[in-house]
Amino acid sequence: xxxxxxxxxxxxxxxxLLPAALAFAPTGCxxxxxxxxxxxxxxxxxxxxxxxLVAGGVARDATKTTYARAMARTLGEEAQHEAxxxxxxxxxxxxxxxxRHAAVAVAGEIAGLLSELQTFPGxxxxxxxxxxxxxxxxxxxxAIVAQLSGDAP
Amino acid sequence: MRAIFKIALGIIAxxxxxxxxxxxxxxxxxxxxxxxxxxxxxxxxxVGIAVYAEMSGRVAAVSGRPVFDVIRMRxxxxxxxxxxxxxxxxxxxxxxxxxxxxxxxxxxxxDAPYSMFVVTxxxxxxxxxxxxxFGGIERFFGYGGLLLLVVVATVYHQDPNWGDVAHGFxxxxxxxxxxxxxxxxxxxxxxxxxxxxxxxxxxxxEGWSEQNLKENRLNAIVGYGIGGILSVALVxxxxxxxxxxGVEPNDLGTVALPMQGxxxxxxxxxxxGGMLFCVGGxxxxxxxxxxxxxxxxxxxxxxxxxxxRRAPRFTASWLVFLLLxxxxxQSGINPVEITEYSVVFSVVALPLTYLPVLLIAGDRSFxxxxxxxxxxxxxxxxxxxxxxxLAAAAIPLLLVTNAGGG
Numbered sequence: 001x002x003x004x005x006x007x008x009x010x011x012x013x014x015x016x017l018l019p020a021a022l023a024f025a026p027t028g029c030x031x032x033x034x035x036x037x038x039x040x041x042x043x044x045x046x047x048x049x050x051x052x053l054v055a056g057g058v059a060r061d062a063t064k065t066t067y068a069r070a071m072a073r074t075l076g077e078e079a080q081h082e083a084x085x086x087x088x089x090x091x092x093x094x095x096x097x098x099x100r101h102a103a104v105a106v107a108g109e110i111a112g113l114l115s116e117l118q119t120f121p122g123x124x125x126x127x128x129x130x131x132x133x134x135x136x137x138x139x140x141x142x143a144i145v146a147q148l149s150g151d152a153p
Numbered sequence: 154m155r156a157i158f159k160i161a162l163g164i165i166a167x168x169x170x171x172x173x174x175x176x177x178x179x180x181x182x183x184x185x186x187x188x189x190x191x192x193x194x195x196x197x198x199x200v201g202i203a204v205y206a207e208m209s210g211r212v213a214a215v216s217g218r219p220v221f222d223v224i225r226m227r228x229x230x231x232x233x234x235x236x237x238x239x240x241x242x243x244x245x246x247x248x249x250x251x252x253x254x255x256x257x258x259x260x261x262x263x264d265a266p267y268s269m270f271v272v273t274x275x276x277x278x279x280x281x282x283x284x285x286x287f288g289g290i291e292r293f294f295g296y297g298g299l300l301l302l303v304v305v306a307t308v309y310h311q312d313p314n315w316g317d318v319a320h321g322f323x324x325x326x327x328x329x330x331x332x333x334x335x336x337x338x339x340x341x342x343x344x345x346x347x348x349x350x351x352x353x354x355x356x357x358x359e360g361w362s363e364q365n366l367k368e369n370r371l372n373a374i375v376g377y378g379i380g381g382i383l384s385v386a387l388v389x390x391x392x393x394x395x396x397x398x399g400v401e402p403n404d405l406g407t408v409a410l411p412m413q414g415x416x417x418x419x420x421x422x423x424x425x426g427g428m429l430f431c432v433g434g435x436x437x438x439x440x441x442x443x444x445x446x447x448x449x450x451x452x453x454x455x456x457x458x459x460x461x462r463r464a465p466r467f468t469a470s471w472l473v474f475l476l477l478x479x480x481x482x483q484s485g486i487n488p489v490e491i492t493e494y495s496v497v498f499s500v501v502a503l504p505l506t507y508l509p510v511l512l513i514a515g516d517r518s519f520x521x522x523x524x525x526x527x528x529x530x531x532x533x534x535x536x537x538x539x540x541x542x543l544a545a546a547a548i549p550l551l552l553v554t555n556a557g558g559g
Contacts, residue, residue, distance in 0.1 A: 050407060054410070066263055
């Protein structure tokens with residue numbers, strides 16, 4: 001059954017599958033490298049920045065409530081997802097546990113603020129407050145990124 | 154005078170119908186990540202689609218053969234089948250992404266569940282296709298897409314540093330994989346295969362002949378050229394607002410934020426409305442392209458102008474593709490992710506689409522006096538070279554960059 005054609009075919013299939021297997025291997029083991037932790041916190045900072053733009057629209061009465069609500073819900077879900085991802089993963093470098101803990105807290109804070117925006121998408125006062133607090137949350141996330149990359153004072 | 158008016162209407166529709174969800178996503182992300190540095194890649198893509206759309210329209214007008222007919226004729230059954238499978242896969246992913254895009258925009262406008270709007274959007278498309286003639290469908294979405302001119306007004310309002318913007322049109326090669334991934338994405342989003350499949354079959358739907366060649370050239374060069382300004386404006390608007398803040402636009406709704414920032418609720422509504430028409434039009438184009446390809450490959454009667462009675466298999470396949478698109482859009486995968494995959498996989502299918510067009514459009518024994526001249530031949534081969542290089546790089550870049558996620 002295992003003639004040269006079958007052998008060649010098997011080798012071809014292996015050659016095709018191996019790069020894909022290698023590409024996906026690092027994501028399957030559940031360990032969070034320093035780079036991945038860094039990227040996760042950077043994406044929290046990006047979510048907070050985007051949330052500020054949405055909240056800014058609410059604060060200036062320059063948006064549509066349906067848009068603000070749907071955007072706040074989507075961004076909030078992303079922040080929540082990021083929090084869960086960070087909390088569940090095993091750290092490759094255990095000395096970054098404090099930063100991971102802080103990042104999970106910031107993610108929860110961002111998700112909570114966006115949830116508030118989702119509840120009051122037409123309230124300018126809430127919009128302004130959420131915008132302010134999201135800016136603070138972004139600063140915290142940026143500070144964690146600085147610590148992780150060794151740029152913190 | 155009437156002829157000029159008709160041509161002008163076609164050009165306007167081409168401008169408004171230029172963008173789809175792939176352009177919206179990739180250009181906005183490119184601006185947010187690299188500010189204006191990828192403007193040259195947008196221009197490269199726009200010129201590419203203008204060159205190949207003109208060729209495919211000319212072949213269709215002169216020979217009466219649409220692109221997929223030409224593919225099978227030039228590549229034979231075996232390779233033609235490979236091209237059919239590859240392009241159908243990409244068209245289906247694109248259709249699902251556009252249906253998802255419709256649902257997201259409707260969700261942002263009316264705040265009801267996404268899954269409900271996927272179905273509502275698809276039913277609305279069926280209604281529009283059933284009610285309007287072919288030209289009417291094109292114009293309905295094309296004119297509606299012009300609402301996105303608000304992006305150009307936003308850029309004018311933002312008044313960016315024009316020196317920096319001009320610098321972005323000069324090609325620069327950054328060695329980072331993420332930059333190269335976005336070069337591929339921005340270029341491929343402009344040259345999605347369904348665009349030429351639809352364009353050339355549309356030429357036959359509208360009964361084009363040699364007399365329409367001027368119209369074809371103006372539609373492809375002027376219409377797509379001006380349409381490309383919308384892509385350029387999206388990069389600039391996004392680069393101006395998102396890049397300094399570090400925003401990563403992973404949601405379709407984010408595309409509209411710069412317009413809200415510039416013109417408040419009015420800007421937001423114009424942007425969302427324009428996006429709705431663009432993704433709606435692209436959903437029609439990609440679903441039709443999938444059915445055109447299948448029908449042309451298998452030799453079925455095809456065409457919207459024939460109606461369901463004279464082209465029943467074509468009509469049935471269109472409905473099946475639409476149902477499959479709904480199923481994929483409802484699968485829970487983020488439409489933006491589907492878009493990224495469809496754009497990158499489309500690059501791999503591009504050579505199979507564009508090589509036969511290039512060969513047949515340059516074949517004097519087939520096209521006689523209407524064969525490619527020196528400019529079209531040179532540009533065509535240059536672009537084909539670029540396409541082959543990008544096709545080879547697309548999948549490795551997708552894996553290395555984790556689909557642009559870094």
